[in-house]
Amino acid sequence: MRVLDPQLGEGLAAMCVTEAGGGHPRAITTTITPADGGWVISGTKTFVTFGTDASELLVVGSAGTTPDGRPRLRVARVCANEPGVTVTPRPPLPMVPELPHGEVQLHEVRSTELLDGDGYSRYVKPFRTIEDIHVTAALLGWLLRVARESGWPHDIQQQLLASILMLRPLGSASPASPVVHIGLGGALAAMAQLVETLEPLWADADPDLAAMWHRDKALLGIAGRARAARLDSAWAAISTTGS
Incomplete structure (x- = not known):
């Protein structure tokens, strides 16, 4: 905020x-x-x-x-x-x-x-980008903690840490930048693939944490259509400017 x-x-x-x-x-x-x-x-x-x-x-x-x-x-x-x-x-x-x-x-x-x-272009639209970055980073941080506590393979922990670090520069850049939107699109796609990889590992996690994850993971799909439209607009802006 x-x-x-x-x-x-x-x-x-x-x-x-x-x-x-x-x-x-x-x-x-x-x-x-x-x-x-x-x-x-x-x-x-x-x-x-x-x-x-x-x-x-x-x-x-x-x-x-x-x-x-x-x-x-x-x-x-x-x-x-x-x-x-x-x-x-x-x-x-x-x-x-x-x-x-x-x-x-x-x-x-x-x-x-x-x-x-302008209330919409300067605040509402950037807020959605900022929210996506920070909520995703927080979720990845929680998953990394679970991974360490559960003794998940090191390559999984590395991927989680890399995903968090991928988001850090996006959080400090302009949320109106199409480059940020494209980078965020890539980060979200990578996270979706990683989440699928984690699925069999939940059997080795604390049952309460596993239940919480399966209850809340639908959060990842909220506003998917809006994110897709934002990504399409970002690619269109890049194509128009030749950046």
Whole structure:
């Protein structure tokens, strides 16, 4: 999150995008309206990861429309304890139920912090790339720990470590770069193959950890269509620029 907004405080922050109609720009009905030298935000975000635990919220909303009728999206920084903010916990998901999610309702919430630039192209799209990189790295780190504790073959441990190191430079590069998207596509493909290789080894792992893995591994398939579209766009951009 601090890659997108370095001014965030030390506490946990949550990105608030998804609404009843989804996360597409046309689905955003939350409004950001100028008022008394600041901004007033109203709307409902239906699915916010860490929404129940965050001290700050980055809220994507519409600040009007462009000349061609598209929503002009911006991002407002809001304190979670600001008057008018109501966070309701959502039921745990079947996978990674330990991860909290919430619904965030904003009723005439005041903010003086509006982030520079377009809310979608500068924040929402890069956030998805950053999220993919860090979630994948965390998952690989967990798998490496399991591999070491379970005494899995050294070549498996090497592949896991190499996959983690492959992600490190991507995490420090611009999340808007098509080169980063292509590199991330390669890293995700390599991980998918590695996960298949690991399958018979779970018989030698702690049964509780194996059960957790088989419960949560569906996480790897979430947003696969969006990732494929992002990768196609990255290759198209490279082809166009000749980079």
